[in-house]
Amino acid sequence: MSTIRVPQDDEGGRLDVCLARLAPDHSRARWQALIADGRVQLNGNIVVKPRTVVAAGDAIDYVIPVPTPTRMVPEDRPIDVVFEDDEMLVLNKPAGWVVHPGPGHEKGTLVHALLHHCPDLKGIGGEVRPGIVHRLDQDTSGLLVVAKSELAHRRLVEMFKERAIRKEYVAIVFGRPEPERGVIRTPIGRSDSNRQKMSAKAEHGRMAVTHYEVVETNGQISMVRIRIETGRTHQIRVHMTHIGYPIVGDAMYGARKQESKALGATRQMLHAETLALSHPITGQDLEFFAPMPADMRKIVAAILAGRLPGGSAKEDLK
Numbered sequence: 001m002s003t004i005r006v007p008q009d010d011e012g013g014r015l016d017v018c019l020a021r022l023a024p025d026h027s028r029a030r031w032q033a034l035i036a037d038g039r040v041q042l043n044g045n046i047v048v049k050p051r052t053v054v055a056a057g058d059a060i061d062y063v064i065p066v067p068t069p070t071r072m073v074p075e076d077r078p079i080d081v082v083f084e085d086d087e088m089l090v091l092n093k094p095a096g097w098v099v100h101p102g103p104g105h106e107k108g109t110l111v112h113a114l115l116h117h118c119p120d121l122k123g124i125g126g127e128v129r130p131g132i133v134h135r136l137d138q139d140t141s142g143l144l145v146v147a148k149s150e151l152a153h154r155r156l157v158e159m160f161k162e163r164a165i166r167k168e169y170v171a172i173v174f175g176r177p178e179p180e181r182g183v184i185r186t187p188i189g190r191s192d193s194n195r196q197k198m199s200a201k202a203e204h205g206r207m208a209v210t211h212y213e214v215v216e217t218n219g220q221i222s223m224v225r226i227r228i229e230t231g232r233t234h235q236i237r238v239h240m241t242h243i244g245y246p247i248v249g250d251a252m253y254g255a256r257k258q259e260s261k262a263l264g265a266t267r268q269m270l271h272a273e274t275l276a277l278s279h280p281i282t283g284q285d286l287e288f289f290a291p292m293p294a295d296m297r298k299i300v301a302a303i304l305a306g307r308l309p310g311g312s313a314k315e316d317l318k
Helices: 015-022 028-036 110-117 150-161 235-242 257-262 294-304
Strands: 002-005 040-042 059-062 081-084 088-093 141-147 166-174 181-190 206-217 221-228 270-278 285-289
Touching: 015 028, 015 040, 015 059, 028 040, 081 285, 088 110, 141 150, 150 270, 166 235, 166 294, 181 235, 206 235, 206 294, 221 235, 221 294
Parallel strands: 141 270
Antiparallel strands: 002 059, 040 059, 081 088, 088 141, 166 221, 166 270, 181 206, 206 221, 270 285
16 A cells, blocks of 8 residues: 655645646546545545545555456567667557457457567556557558556557647558648548448547648559548548548448559558657657558559559559
8 A cells, every 4th residue: 555645735626636646657537446446545534536625734545456467368470669668669560460359350469469579568558458559450551659658558648639649641542632732620430321430421420630742643543641630540541532532452431442453452552651759758759750561662653653553554543
């Protein structure tokens, strides 16, 4: 059991607010849960209401339960590590990897590989997805940051929530977006007609903001650089389809399977290229870059050469 004394500055404040300020390793929401669970005492008496008022000099005793270790079995699979220290890890995820376990993906996920690479991840941030603070779709490649400590996990989650992390992607889309630089602002929510899909026309959705700029184009396919302010599910894929320029290879939202096949695209041509953030513990400014994988580079080379890959004629895509 640990004990802290309420300072004068917290006189008349709430118990959960006081704890979150004096013991910042845990979020206010975490303290609220611990209080409700009877793990906090005020002057020797158990309290269960986070809004309990504290006074200067009060003694707060608390017990932090040992995290529940994950039951997942670590798997020895290679990880492309871009950066790593005691608090966080940045990796370049290949296309095809599911980030965390879910229906139909109980094994072989990125989390299973992370547990082998970092055994101490067990119990961090929840049992099912330890250390994970954001995700990439299975067939999206690129940069992903993982927390290696509880404090780093909490701060990274807060940074994503406050939009303090810059994420830039590169995508290959059908057509030549007009205008060539723009901002897409629409709500995104579950499709009313297909609950497996997201939609920019859903009746109930959350606002999403996507910035895009055409980098290269041959008129029929274009390389686009994208920055997102929000992180809604399938946001980039939904937004590019919404404005009429679906991502090449996107079977769910693109609906141009034959054209994608002709280009040699076997997955959505979307890659998380740049990740910029302040270190969650030291505050140091960090920026990471992961070059496009070979399948995307091949198509971009064709754009630059003014031709289409795969030996297809331009008429095939008209």
